[in-house]
Amino acid sequence: MKSKEIRQRFLDFYKNKSHTIVASAPIVLKDDPSLMFTNAGMNQFKEYFLGNSIPKHTRIADTQKCLRVSGKHNDLEEVGKDTYHHTMFEMLGNWSIGDYFKKEAIEWAWEFLTKELKINPNHLYVTIFEGHKEDGLEKDQEAFEIWKEIIDEKRILLGNKKDNFWEMGDQGPCGPASEIHVDIRSDEEKAKVPGKDLINQDHPQVVEIWNLVFIQFNRLASGKLQELPAKHIDTGMGFERLSMVMQGVQSNYDTDVFTPIIAEIETITGFTYGKDEATNIAIRVIADHVRAVAFAIADGQLPSNTGAGYVIRRILRRAIRYGFTFLNTNEAFIYKLVKTLVIELGEAFPEIKKQQHLCENVIQEEEISFLRTLAQGLSLLDQMIAQSKGKTLAGTKAFELYDTYGFPIDLTSLILEEKGYQLDEEEFKKALQQQKNRSKDAAASTTSDWVILREDDEEEFIGYDYLDAEVKLVKYRKITSKKEGEMYQLVFNLTPFYPEGGGQVGDKGYLKSPNGDTIYIVDTKKENNLIVHFTKQLPKQLEGVFQAFVDTKQRQRTACNHTATHLLHQALRSLLGTHVEQKGSLVRSAYLRFDFSHFSKLTDDELQQIENFVNARIQDSIPFEENRNIPYKKALEAGAIALFGEKYGDAVRTVKFGESMELCGGTHVQNTSEIWHFTITQETSVAAGIRRIEAITKDEAKNYLTQKATAFDEVKTLLNNAQDPIKALGNLQDENTLLKKEIEGLKRAQAKNLKADLKKQFQPINGVNFLAEKVDLDANGMKDLAFQLGGEVDQVFIILGAEVNGKALLTCFIDKKLAEKQGLNAGQVVRELGKFIQGGGGGQAFFATAGGKNPQGINQALQEAKSYL
Template sequence: TFLNTLLLGLNLLNKIIKEQKAKNETVVSGAVAFELYDTYGFPLDLTELILSENNMTVDNAGFDVEMQKQKQRSRTDAAKESSDWVVLNDNITTEFIGYEKTELEINIVKYRKQIIKKKEVFQLVFDKTPFYAESGGQVGDTGYIQFENEKIFVVDTQKENNLIVHYTKELPKNINESHIAVVNESRRTSICNNHSATHLLHWALRKVLGKHVEQKGSLVNENGLRFDFSHFNKLSDEEVKEVERLVNAKIRSNAICDLFYDMSMDEAVEMGAMALFGEKYGDKVRVVRFDDSVELCGGTHVGATGDIGMFVIKQETSIAAGIRRIEAITADVAEEYLADQRAVVSELKTILKNQKDLVKAVENLQTQNKEYQKKIEQLNEIAIKQQKQEIVSKIKEVNGINLLASQENMEVNDLKKIAYQIINDKENSVVVFTAINNGKPNICVAVSKDLIESKGLNAGNIVRELAKEIQGGGGGQANLATAGGKNTDALPNVLAKINSIIAEL
C-alpha cells in the first residue's frame, strides 16, 4: 500500500540521515532525494523539511539533473508507437511458474504490435509463464514458444502494469492455440549463478568493509554481474582478494538456497533480511538465504552455492562520490577468463625470456625505456640545433621585418621549438613554417615580442588567415600559433601569402 511504501521511504531517509551525521556530511545527494520521490512518493519539499529539522540540506541541482533524466526517459517511451491490445481472453492475469519450471504449456491472452526504433516487435501476454521478467537488476529471460512446427523466439521479458510481457519479432500464426513455452535454460543457469553470486558478494563486502556497505544498484545477466555499493574509499588489493576468497569459500561450502515465500516485512527483517534501496516491496515478500546471507529478492537462484563453481572479480571502480562498483564473473566465464590470463602470463614469460619475477622484469623495462627516451630527446635537441643553424640562414628582410618563411621536413612540435627560439633570439622577426605530417598540411607561425607591441601583429590571427589556403583552421597565442588543413598542394601559396602580408604592412 501507499502508506507502507511511504513508511519504507521514511525509514530509509532516517537511516541516511544517521549515516551522514556519523560522517559529518550535511548535504544529501540529489540522486537519493529523487529516488525517495520517484520510488517512495516523497515530495522534495517533504524531504527538505525533514532534513532541515536535522540541520541538513538537499543537493537541489543534483535532484534537477535526475528529474531531467526521468523526463528524457519519458520522452523516449513516448516515441514508441504502440497499437491497441488485442484481447483473446478476458482473464488477463499472468501466473509466474518460472521458479519451478522452465517449460510448460501456455495460452496467449492478449497481444499487440509495437514499433521501437523503427523496428517492429510484438508483445505477448500469457495466462502463465516460465519466463522471468526483468526486475531487481536481473535481466529478463529469453527462449521460445512453439506450436507444432512453428517456433517463435522470445527475445526479452519485461513487466508492464503488473503484467509479464514477452517480446517477439513475429506473431504466432496459430495465436489461439496452446503453445509450449521454453526458457533458454543455459542462459537462465548463467543468470542464476551470477545473481546468487551477487548476494554472496554483498555479504562478503559487509564482512570485509563493514556494515555501512549497502547495495546501490546491480545488473545481473548471463555474462556476469555488476554490483554498486556504498563505501568511501577505493578497495585495496588485499580487500579485493579477501572478498573474492570469502565468496569462493562460501561457494565451496555448497550452502543450500533456502527460500521463504509470503513473509511479512517484519518477519523478514527479524530474520536479518536487508531491504535494498530503490526496490518496491509489497505487504508480503520473498526471502533468499544462503547461510548468513539473507536478502529480500524475487529473482532466480542456484539450488546451492556449489552450482556457481567459481567467482572472479574483474575490476573495482568509483562511479560517484561514496559509491563503488565491482564487476565480476562466475562459472565457465570465469574459467575462460582465468585461462586467457594464464595465456597472457605465459606469453609474457616467453617474451621476457622466462623471467621468474615478471613484475620486476617489466619495471626494469620501464626504467630502461625512460633512459632511452631521455637519450633520444637529447639527440633530438642536438639535431634541432644543427637544423636551426641551417634554417636561420633563410631569413630575409621584407618591409623592414626579418621574415623567415620556409617549408621544412620536420615534426610540428620541433618546428615550434625552433620558431620560438628564433623570435626570442632575433628582434623584429616573423617566422612561418609549413610542413606535411602524416599526409596532412601544417602551419606554424611565431612573432617576436617587439612586433606584437609596436605593430600589433598576432600569430593567432596570422595563422588563421594563412590556414584558409589549405582549407583548414587553427589558433594559438599572440607569439606562437599553429594550424592544420586538408590541401597539401596549397602549402606554397601559404609562403607566398605571408610574404604579401608582411610587404603590405
C-alpha cells in the first residue's frame, strides 16, 4: 500500500467516526515559549487541554509535521545511524477534547490497524501503565480491562513511567498511555526471541507505532498530580513506521516515503545505497535532514545563528558534512532534492510546493557557505597539527574549531586519525560541557503554578478600541530566572494591552491597583491563547478593580510602523513585481524591519522609488478600514494577502489602506497621515533570495531628518559656506587624491632607500642570512619589504619590528627551503617573541606577524630572535 493511500485511509477512517479533519500546524511554533518546534501532534491543541480556549470541535484528526531535535525529545545524533529515528516525521493523530475516552480510543485504534489496514493481530503487542508509587498511581486497570477483551492477555505488557506516562512538560496536563507495538521480524527470528522481550528495547523491527494517551491529570509545580475536570484523548502514530509495516520492508528508509529521495541522492552523487554502512548512514542522514530543513523554511524559519534558526542550520550542516566526508561532495547538491520532496509531499502539504524556490535558494546558499567553512577549517586544522607538540591535538583547539568555525568534531577526529594523530577527547568534552553549563545557567528558570482568583471570566482583548480599561485579575504566577530575576505573569478578564504577535512587539504600560499602587507592565505576550502581562512586582491587593493604561506614545509609534510595513509591502509588489512575498517582519516603536523575497540587491533608484511610493500614500491621508470577523476563504477571495509562516483560523481580520489589504491582527493608525514620513535606513541580504529593509517613521523620522539637516549645515560651515557644497567637496577629493599620490611616491622612494640600507645589515649565522631591525613602516609596508628582501637575498631569516599608533608590530619572514630544512616556523617564532611586546600572533611557516601593546619590548624581541640560529 502506497504511503499516500495510508495517510488518506487514516483521515477517512476518523472522518467517518465524526472527527473534523484539520490541516497540519506549522512546524515552527510562535506562541509557546516552552517549545521551539512542533514536536507532537497535540501541540496545536494545547490551549484546549490547558483550558485556555473552548474548541470548536471536540473530535479532531490530522497528520502533523513534527520536529524532534532539541530539549527532551532529541533524536538528532541517532538519525541515520539506525533505520527508525527521524528529525522531521509525520504523526497521524486523533483527539478527543472532553468527548470520548479510553474505550473508544482503544477500540478504534485496533479496528483501524487490524480491520482497515488488515495488520495481523499476532504481530501486535500493547503496553499499559504499570503505576508509579511516588505519584500515588496504580496500574491502569481500566485500560487493561478494555484491552483484554480485544487481545490475548499474554500480549498485554506493563510499561514504566518513562514509556507509558505522557507529560506535556514539567507542568501541565498529563496521563497514562497505552502503546501499540509491532513485530515485523521473520518467523525464524520470532521463534528464537519472543517479541514481548524486545518491546521498548530499541530493536529496529520491533517498534512502537501508536501511542494512545489518556489525559486525566494536571502536574503542578510541586510535582503533585491533580485530577482534571475533563478527560481527553491524545494519540500519535508514526506515519513512516506504519508505512514500513504496510509495505513489508525492514526499514523506514525502504518505504516510498524515502526511496524517491534516496534514488535522487544516488543519481547526483554516484554512490549506491545498500553497499556499505558508512554510505548508507550518510544517505539516510541527508534524506532525513533535507525534509526537516525544507519544511522548516517553508513554514517561515530561515537558518540563522540563534534560537530555532540555529537548530535548522545545525541539521543542514550535519547533512552537508556527511555528504562531504562519505560521498565526496565538494559542491552544493542537497538543494536539488527539494524538487523530489515537492513531487512526493506537495499534495498533502501545499506549503512546500508554494515555497519550493525559497527552500532551494536558502539551502543552496547555506551549503555553499558551509563548504567554504569546511575548507577554512581544514586549513586551520592543518596549522594546528603543524604547531602541535607531539601526536595529540589539544581538546581546547578542537573546541575552538567547533565553536568558532562550526567545524564538526567527528570530522576533526577522522582527519587526525588519517594523519596519525589523536584528539584529547576528554579535554574537548570538558570545554563543551562548560559551554553547555553556561547556556543552561543563562536560560534556567522556574515557573510556579497559576494561582486562580476567579473561574467565571474569559479573557477578552479590547485593545483595538481602547487604550485603558477597568480590569479584574483572573490569575497570576511567578517566574524566576538568572537573566530576568523575579517576574510575575498576570492574566485579566479583559485587556487593552496588545500581545506580541505577527512581528509586532507587545504593549507596555501600567496598572493602578484599587489601593492606589502603580504596577508597571513591562511586556505583553500570548502563550497558548492566554494574554500574559509581565510585571516586576505583584500587586499588594489582588481583588477588586484595576485601572489598566497602555503606553499611548509607544502604541502610536508602533502603529505607525506597522501600517508602514503594509504600505511598504504594497510598494514592493507594485514596483518590483508580484513575486515579492513577506518573509518576516519586526515592528517596534523605534523602527520597522521587513523581510521579503527578491532575487537581487535593490538599487539606490529602486529604494528611492519605494520611499516615494509609501510617502505618497501617507500624503494621500488614506483612512483605515478593517473587518474583524470574515471567513478566511472570503478574505482571500476579496484580495487580502496572507502572510508567510502564519496559521489562520476559520475567521480572520482584514486590514485595508486603499489598495493595500492584508490579514493582520496588529494595531494600526486611523489614517496614513499619522505616519508623517517614511525613511529607509538600510537594505541588506538575509538569505538567498531574501532581502531586508529597515525603516523609520513619525518621531524617529523627524529626528533623523533633523540630524541630517544639522550635519549638512555643519559641512557647509566647514566648506566656508560654499554656494555649491557638492562641487566644493569634489574639489577637495581631487586635491586629496593628488596629495595621496605624492605621499605614495615619497614612501616608495623611502622604502627603496631603506631596502638598500637593510641589505647591507644582513649577518651570516650558521649559513643563514639573518636580519633583525626596527623600521618606520606600517604592517603592509613591513610585509612588502620582507618579501622583497626575501626575493633578492638567499637563505634569509628576517625579523622586523615597528611602532604604529602606540602599538608594537613584529613581522617574520623565513626562506621556504630554509624553514623546511631546519624545521623553523615563522608562526611559532612570532608567538614566542610576542610575549616581549605583550601580545601574540601567528601565520604560516615562512611568514607570520604579531601585534602587542608594549612598543618598549620591540628591541628585546629583535635581540632574542638571534637565539633561533
